[in-house]
Amino acid sequence: MLPGVTDLLKPLMSEYLHVEKPFLDQLAALGWTVVDQGYGFIPSDPAVSLRGRFREWMLPEVFRDAVRSLNLTADGKEWLTERQLDDLRDQIVFDFTLGTHPISTKGTTESGGANRRSALGLCLH
Numbered sequence: 001m002l003p004g005v006t007d008l009l010k011p012l013m014s015e016y017l018h019v020e021k022p023f024l025d026q027l028a029a030l031g032w033t034v035v036d037q038g039y040g041f042i043p044s045d046p047a048v049s050l051r052g053r054f055r056e057w058m059l060p061e062v063f064r065d066a067v068r069s070l071n072l073t074a075d076g077k078e079w080l081t082e083r084q085l086d087d088l089r090d091q092i093v094f095d096f097t098l099g100t101h102p103i104s105t106k107g108t109t110e111s112g113g114a115n116r117r118s119a120l121g122l123c124l125h
Contacts, residue, residue, distance in 0.1 A: 013039050013040065016038075016039035017039075020039075021036070024036050035048065035049045035050065037049065050062055058089070058092070058093060060089070063089060064085050064089075067080065067085060067088060068080055068085070
């Protein structure tokens with residue numbers, strides 16, 4: 001490692017070792033699938049964490065697979081179409097930066113305040 005880099009990474013390693021790693025271990029113990037990218041480097045491939053890009057907070061394929069498996073006909077067949085899955089995802093994913101909901105921009109203000117309150121209300125209830 002380059003001189004001085006170790007000193008820069010110490011706080012990150014400490015956060016990883018004392019906060020992130022114990023939390024990931026706890027999730028694994030509860031049966032969650034954990035993607036532990038470790039520490040000491042900056043991840044460069046979002047696919048490792050099951051995403052198309054690092055800004056995605058929802059894991060698109062994991063979401064689709066989970067929703068499909070929860071919505072089966074009486075005889076165990078999947079019935080949701082790709083479009084229905086896309087619509088459901090769009091209803092869940094808000095643009096909190098602008099405070100808008102993808103389905104309706106009714107009540108939008110310049111700052112997005114009305115929709116931000118509405119979106120947050122949906123998340124909190």
